Amino acid sequence: EAQVTQNPRYLITVTGKKLTVTCSQNMNHEYMSWYRQDPGLGLRQIYYSMNVEVTDKGDVPEGYKVSRKEKRNFPLILESPSPNQTSLYFCASSFSGAANTGELFFGEGSRLTVL
């Protein structure tokens, strides 16, 4: 089954404790992206990757890091989480550039709470 898998789905952590949210897709997609969703603000892009070893900032990259060492994986790293990073995070992938081919496939989401 074609899917985007995120882990963990839920996490409560404390300020400053490094954490990684993993994302994996089994569709051989070149493009992957991270979004955060907050009430009243919709979906905002954090980082995206056009292919292995190629990443770029989205609209709200501060406080986040990403890497793309393998085509299927695109982890989101919070080196020193802060309460303002409490949010619902979505990983998404598509065959090519998101705007070229349409159809972003989203993961189930990871709800992160930073105390």
Next chain:
Amino acid sequence: GQQVMQIPQYQHVQEGEDFTTYCNSSTTLSNIQWYKQRPGGHPVFLIQLVKSGEVKKQKRLTFQFGEAKKNSSLHITATQTTDVGTYFCAGPSSGGSNYKLTFGKGTLLTVNP
């Protein structure tokens, strides 16, 4: 930077009534996409519009892309309780990048049975 605005933010209807959400971009878009997110779920792709003035239908859903490619609409005829959710439009970032997709804030549709 580019802005994609959606109105209304919320819409409550009685089952059987029609519903429309509008999307406006501050810049001309090469294409526009629509997604639906059920409560507690993740966004799911509905459609992509590419051509100026394009109209596409999916059963009770009608999608339009404006002639100037700066606005779009989603119209649902005779809403059902299964239509409940948030509808997002999304467009490529201005500046030539086809990799940054900017989402509107969405329209939350609730349907009273």
